Amino acid sequence: MTAMNAHVIVVAGAGPAGMAVAGTLAKAGHEVIILNRDIKFGGLAEYGIFPSKLKLRGGLRKQYWELLEQPNVHYLGNVTIGNGKDLTVEDVRGLGASAVVFTIGAQGTKAIGTEGDSAKGVYHAKDVVYHFNRLPGFGDRPFDMGKHVAVIGAGDVMVDIAHWLVRYKKVERVTAIVRRGPVERKYNPKEIRAVCNNMDLEGIRKEFDRIKDRMAAVGQKADEVFKGLTGEFTKCEPKVSETKMGFQFLASPKRILVDGHNRVRGLEMEDNRLDPKGEDTVAVGLKQYYEFPCDAVVFAVGDKVDETVGLPYKGGIFVTNPNKTGNDPDDALFQAYDEAAGKVVEGVFLAGWARKASEGLVGVAKRDGDWCAEVVERYLATKSAGNPTKVVLDRLHTLLKSRQSHPIDVKGLRKLEAAEKAHTGESDCIGEFKYASNRDMISLIERGRA
Numbered sequence: 001m002t003a004m005n006a007h008v009i010v011v012a013g014a015g016p017a018g019m020a021v022a023g024t025l026a027k028a029g030h031e032v033i034i035l036n037r038d039i040k041f042g043g044l045a046e047y048g049i050f051p052s053k054l055k056l057r058g059g060l061r062k063q064y065w066e067l068l069e070q071p072n073v074h075y076l077g078n079v080t081i082g083n084g085k086d087l088t089v090e091d092v093r094g095l096g097a098s099a100v101v102f103t104i105g106a107q108g109t110k111a112i113g114t115e116g117d118s119a120k121g122v123y124h125a126k127d128v129v130y131h132f133n134r135l136p137g138f139g140d141r142p143f144d145m146g147k148h149v150a151v152i153g154a155g156d157v158m159v160d161i162a163h164w165l166v167r168y169k170k171v172e173r174v175t176a177i178v179r180r181g182p183v184e185r186k187y188n189p190k191e192i193r194a195v196c197n198n199m200d201l202e203g204i205r206k207e208f209d210r211i212k213d214r215m216a217a218v219g220q221k222a223d224e225v226f227k228g229l230t231g232e233f234t235k236c237e238p239k240v241s242e243t244k245m246g247f248q249f250l251a252s253p254k255r256i257l258v259d260g261h262n263r264v265r266g267l268e269m270e271d272n273r274l275d276p277k278g279e280d281t282v283a284v285g286l287k288q289y290y291e292f293p294c295d296a297v298v299f300a301v302g303d304k305v306d307e308t309v310g311l312p313y314k315g316g317i318f319v320t321n322p323n324k325t326g327n328d329p330d331d332a333l334f335q336a337y338d339e340a341a342g343k344v345v346e347g348v349f350l351a352g353w354a355r356k357a358s359e360g361l362v363g364v365a366k367r368d369g370d371w372c373a374e375v376v377e378r379y380l381a382t383k384s385a386g387n388p389t390k391v392v393l394d395r396l397h398t399l400l401k402s403r404q405s406h407p408i409d410v411k412g413l414r415k416l417e418a419a420e421k422a423h424t425g426e427s428d429c430i431g432e433f434k435y436a437s438n439r440d441m442i443s444l445i446e447r448g449r450a
Contacts, residue, residue, distance in 0.1 A: 005384075005385050006029050006030050006031060006072075006385060007030045007031070007097075007098035007099070007380045007383070007385050007386065008030070008031045008032075008033065008096075008097045008098055008386065008387060008388070008389050008392045009025050009030055009031070009032050009033070009097055009098060009099045009100070009101065009376065009380075010032075010033045010034075010035060010092055010095060010097045010099075010100045010101070010392075011025075011032055011033070011034045011035070011100075011101045011103060012035045012036075012081055012092065012100065012101065012102045012103065012104055013034075013035075013036060013037070013043060013102065013103035013104040013105060013352070013354065014034050014036035014038075014041035014042065014043060014064075014075070014077070014103075015041075015042065015043020015044045015045060015046075015103060015105055015352060015353075015365060016043065016044055016045050016060070016352065016362045016363075016365040016366040016369065017043075017103040017351045017352025017353070017354075017365040017366065017368050017369035017372070018034065018036075018043065018101070018103035018351070018352065018369065019034075019041065019063075019064050019067060019366075019369070020351075020365075020366045020367075020368075020369025020370050020372075020373065021101050021103060021351055021369040021370075021372050021373045021376070022034055022067060022073060023067050023373075024369075024370060024373035024374075024377075025373055025376065025377070026067065026070050026072050026073050028377060029072070030072070030380070031072045031074070031389040032072065032073050032074070033074045033076070033097065033389075033392065033393065033396065034068075034073065034074065034075045034076070035076055035079045035081065035087070035092070036075070036076070036077045036078075036079065037077075037078075037079065037080050037081070037104065038077060038078070038135070038136070039077040039078045039136070039408045039413070039416070039438060039441050039442070040077065040413065040416075041064050041068065041075065041077065041413075042057075042060065042061065042064060043105060044105065044353070044361070044362060044365060045057060045060045045061075045064075045362050046061075046133070047129070047130055047133040047134075047135040048129055048133065048361075049133075049361070049362065050160045050163060050164075050194075051132055051133055051431055052431060056362075060362070068410050068413075069410065072389075074389070074393060074409075075409060075410050075413075076396070076400075076407040076408065076409060077407065077408040077409075077412075077413065078405070078406055078407055078408045078438065078442070079400065079405060079407050081104065081309065081310075082306065082308050082309040082310055083308050083309070083310050084308075086400060086403050086405045087399065087400075087403070088310055089309065089310035089311055089348075090310070091399060093347070093348065094395075095392050095395050095396055095399075096386060096387035096391060096392050096395060097347075097386065097387070097392050098347065098380055098383055098385065098386045099347045099348075099349060099376050099379060099380065100347060100348050100349070101348075101349045101350070101351060101372060101376060102309075102311060102318070102336070102348070102349070102350050102351075102354050103350075103351045103352045103354055103369060103372075104305075104306075104309065104354050105352065105353045105354060106303035106304055106305050106306075106353040106354065106357035106358055107303075107305065107306040107309075108303060108304040108305055108306045108307065108316070109124045109126060109127075109299075109303060109304070114253050114254065114255060114256055115254070115255040115256065116255055116256030116257070116258055117256055117299075119256050119258045119262050119263065119264050120144075120258075120261070120262055120263045120264065121144065121145075121146065121263055121264035121295060121296040121297065122256060122264060122296070122297045122299075123143060123296065123297070123298045123299070124298070124299050125151075125153070125157050125158070125160075125161055125298055125299060125300035125301075126303060127143075128143060128161055128164070128298055129157070129160060129161070131143050132164050132168070134434040134435075134436045136435075136436060136437050136438040136441070137437075137438075139434070139436030139437070140436040140437060144296070145165065145169055145171055145295065145296045146171070146264075146294075146295020146296050147171055147172040147173065147295055148171065148172060148173040148174075148175070148293065148294045148295050148296075149165055149171055149173070149174050149175070149294060149295065149296045149297075149298060150175050150177050150248075150253075150267060150292065150294040150296070150297050150298070151165075151174060151175070151176050151177065151297075151298045151300055152177045152253060152297065152298065152299045152300060152301055153176065153177075153178075153299070153300030153301050154176060154178040154179075154180075154184070154185045154186050154187060155186040155187050155300065156186070156187050156188055156191050156361070157300040158176050158187065158300040159187045159188075159191045159192055159194065159195065160191075161298050161300055162174045162176065162194075162195050162245055163194040163195055165243065166194075166195050166198050166240075166241055166243040166245060167194070167195075167237075167240055167241065170240075170241040170242075170243055171243055172242075172243060172244070173200075173243065173244050173245070173246070174195075174198075174243060174244075174245045174246075175245070175246050175247065175248050175292075175294070176245075176246075176247045176248070177247075177248050177251055177253060177267070177269075177292075178247055178248065178249045178250070178251065179250075179251065179252050179272060179283045180249070180250065180272070180274060180281060180282075180283045181211060181214070181215055181220065181225075181249050181250055181274055181281075182208070182215075182225050182226075182229050182247070182249055183215070183220050183225055183281075184280075184281060185229070189232040192232055192233065193233075193234070193235050193236050193237055194237050195236075195237075195245055196232070196233035196234075196236040196237075197233075197236040197237065197238065197239040198239060198241065198243050198244060198245045199230075199233055199244075199245050199246070200244040200245060200246045201230065203244065203246040204226070204229070204230070204246055204247060205226065207246065207247055207248065207249060208222045208223075208225070208226045209222075211249050211250050214250055214272075214273050214274060215274070217273065217274065218274045218275070218276055218281055220274075248269070248292065250271060250272040250273065250274070250283065251269045251270070251271065251272065251292070252269065252270045252272055252283065252285060253267045253268070253269055253297070254267075254268045254269065254270050254289065255267070255268040256268075256297060257291065264294065264295060264296055264297055265293065265294075265295075266291050266292055266293040266294055267291070267292045267294060267297065268289055268290075268291060268292075269289065269290055269291070269292050270285045270286065270287070270288065270289055271285075271286045271288040271289075271290070272284060272285055272286060273286055302357065302358040303353070303357050303358045304316035304317070304357050305317055305318050305353075305354060305357055311336055311345075311348070311350075312336055312337060312338050312339060312345065314339065316357070317356075317357060318336065318350055318354060318355070319336070319337045319338075319339055320332065320333055320334065320335055320336065320337055320350060320355065321333075321335040321336075321337040321344050322337065327375075327378070329371040329372075329374060329375060331375045331378060331379070333355070333375075334349045334350055334351060334355065334371070334372045334375045334376075335348070335349060335350075335375075336348040336349065336350055347379070349372055349375065349376055349379075350372070351368050351369050351371070351372035352365040352368050352369060353365060355368065355372075356368070406442050406446075408441075408442070408445060412445040412446075415444070415445050416435075416441055416444060416445055419435075419444050420432070420433050420434060420435065421433075
């Protein structure tokens, strides 16, 4: 591609989706400016996968460093986008780039509307994951879990939370609260290996006995399902605590029960039955309630996008074009859409969890970024090249300076990386040292600057 038809593209977000978009467009010869909320790149890969997966994280970091050191890629971390932030969506659109791709993840938290969810000891899974991965703002925040923790959910995130509670917090008991039954569990059997040495098999057997009639009502055989569930407890990681883990199936939390200090003391639960729905099942409340004692509650029920960003938003998601184009991948899926105006937001695209919250992990987000890049390239092919990179970057730096922002470039990141690596032997569950506050990181990076 010649400089004559190379475009400038802004990618907001430096997680797996954003880095995939940036990588493809940079390889095609375009100039890419990456704006990232966090100082460090990586997003989900840096702050969302379980800390002990250091090999996966290390491999991704290496790829991302190679991308960021390309001459046509320009990275600025510690730049927030949204209403009242460093830049608004309109600021970013006004920089003069040919296209803007938002890969900012699902930064909102999904609530299930349980009464009492503001009590002390109630947490969202995302916040806990951010905490044990040392995301600034969360890494040094206290998470008091008590002795018995109820985790609401039956997916891989529930297992990650349980893993942390079992292996590092060493609480007495973890119970996964599951709205449907054991057949409907969503976690990957390989992930359960992290905690299967701590499973309370006797307690799980009793739980199956408690719900076996309700399982039988939809043709599920409790004994066979128990054998299948416990049969997945192979190649378990070594036991490092006496924590017991179990399940509470066919149970919906209705109310969080608190003591006189507004601290969690338990859950009011409703018993559910299973009803067939096509080839699947749905949970139906039986109007039978009971108390379930616990000291903390973690909701692992998914995420939603952040409605305060300023992109067209409806029902927990950013709105994309409803008019299908028939391309593969379909351009409409990735185009931001203004329903009030009845048209696409010109030159604005979405990818990753910003497009489809909590959909898959690193590999899925990367693939979505790859698809989005194809769509953006088709769009750019219809446009003449716009402003030169220097013009767009000068506008950006002028704006950030006027907002008294502290953008961090690749040179600053390398300085930070060297400082963190120098803290050898200083790590906890994440297996490496990380500064837990933006203030500390910025202070270190800016030290010695003229």
